[in-house]
Amino acid sequence: MKVTILGSGDAFGSGGRFNTCLHVEAGGEQMLLDCGGSSLVALNKTGIERNRLSTLLFTHFHGDHFGGLPAFLLEAQFVSRRTQPLTIAGPRGVEQRALQAIENDFPGASGNAWRFPITYVEVTPETPATLAGVAVEAFPMEHDQRAGPCQGYRLQHGGKVFAFSGDSAWTDALIPLSAGADVLLIECYTWDQVLANHLDYGTLREHRADLGTKRIVLTHMGPLMLAHQEELPEARAHDGMVLSL
Ligand SMILES: [Zn+2]
Ligand SMILES: [Zn+2]
Secondary structure, three states: OEEEEEEOOOOOOHHHOOOOEEEEEEOOEEEEEEEOOOHHHHHHOOOOOHHHEEEEEOOOOOHHHHOOHHHHHHHHHHOOOOOOOEEEEEOOOHHHHHHHHHHHHOOOHHHOOOOOOEEEEEOEOOEOEEEOOEEEEEEEOEOOHHHOOOEEEEEEEOOEEEEEOOOOEOOOOHHHHHOOOOEEEEEOOEOOOOOOOOOEHHHHHHOHHHOOOOOEEEEOOOHHHHHHHHHOOOEEOOOOEEEEO
16 A cells, blocks of 8 residues: 655645645555545646546545545546546545535536546444545544534555544544554644644653554644654655555
8 A cells, every 4th residue: 555645734835835635556556535625636746647536535524635636526527537437435424515515616517427436435433434445433532523523534445554544533443443554644733822623732642652653643733733844763755755564
């Protein structure tokens, strides 16, 4: 499994980083895990052939993770002229959220006759799925239920495990999410300010021993985290970082 971090930024593009978007390749199949508002720009900076992406999987419905979907679909329709089927997967309600987002961004477009078949798949903690050849398990995260259910995912392929928190404050669900994972990519938005909906570095350090992962990589860093990151023992994500599992 190869994970390329196309966007490692927070909601506001702090540090000039793109919104969250991960490109996941496994066994010849490809998907995006989250596709935030700036992700079309991030994709266009790479050589990724987007018609080969079979699946978009979302952690939750905030714009910095989900906001790139409408433009992705319209680009597929009118520019890339996609004919390959596309799976749009995410938490409960993903189809309705997608149609709302398309209609908000491009009024009238939610009724488009798409050139490619779209299948919506709900992935929940009770309902794992196989997406783009990868086994996907969802874990409930502690973030903002207005934009959710908010989920972290555990991706398994070829005996390797990649875990991603999406956005979350500390929750004990991060423990099974990351248990035995080859890599845990975890949000760490703030430095020492404890928030109800995001993780801060102090809390992460307190719980570091609970996270049974071989390698931890911090992402979604806000301005204060970015200012302190050179001091940290943990790896930090950056746009273009490749995680090979
Ligand atoms: Zn976010
Ligand atoms: Zn969020």
